[in-house]
Amino acid sequence: MNKKVIVYSTRTCPYCRMLKDFLKENNIIFEDYDVGENREKLEEMIKKSGQIGVPVVDIDGEIIVGFDREEIKRKLGL
């Protein structure tokens, strides 16, 4: 039932904030990695998404680049 949600973000990016606020408002539990600090997770993000830009969200292995509210809702079944 509960999907595994991973957020890759930087501290300064406004869309990352919007994304995380949205997840919190919907009571979604997620792991959050600051890829500005965590190089290993940065590499992981680039590998998963094929691009260099934040935010990236991984929902049970499905990758969404940017804060695409509708797509995230669909993937989470909200």
Add this chain to the structure above:
Amino acid sequence: MKIYELIIIGAGPAGITAGIYAARKKIDFIIITKDIGGQASLSWEIENYIGYQFITGPELVEKFIEHIKEFNVEIKENEPVKKILREDKIFKIISDKNEYLSKTIIISTGRKPKKLGVKGEDEFKNKGLTYCATCDAPLFRDKEVAVIGGGNAGLDAVIQLSRIARKIYLIEIKNELTGDKFVIEKIKNIKNVEIMTGTKIKEIKGDKFVEGIRIEKEGKETEIKVEGIFVEIGSIPNSEIIDFVEKNEYGEIIVDCKNRTSFPGVFSAGDVTNVFAKQIIVACGEGAKASISSFEYLKYI
């Protein structure tokens, strides 16, 4: 369908300020916007917003949000407006999700980054090339990068990157940097910054990700190796959503000193307009004026 007294389009400094003023006047209104903060949330070091000797863009925007949340304002976020139409004496606002009606509108949609227009730009977007230094700078730790544009936004990106990247090439097409003298002096003293003026970008090169750029200076072409490219060459107004108000040659919405456009009931504020000085503090003032102006107008219709 409900008819609002006012709809504010865009929630940057101008739109948020307009919203706070409208809330205090108890106008029946909503804000419809792509995001909150707009370009302000993308600037890094702000040292000219009164009351804060130093604050970052994201922090200042947090303060704005905190302030507007004091009033029960309905903000429809992540909902870009596509078109504004006139219907009789009211306006129809069409977003990517919905339609709304209002007696007056304030357009405070700001600006978006200008593109370089060179080969490889679209191909390598988010593959090393970015228009948002504030978002993506931390991803280029210990890398060599180029910042394109020597205006204030470019200088701001350089300062931010100077603590992250190994080396920064600051590339400006004109023969000198055009940003604030104070900041230029600061940058000249940063060791890992190489300033290249009179230099034109010809092509972005790479395979899966950015690997370099081809540049031209005084007729001679060379290549430099970079993994990141930050484009900061200015902006264009987000004014295409309306076609029945007058705009200037740059596409900016023309407003008078009361923020009235050429069409009654349509007000505009901030960087999308022809106002002199595209500054956060100016945009806030303009937003306040537009809100008061629409309130006055509503009394007489």
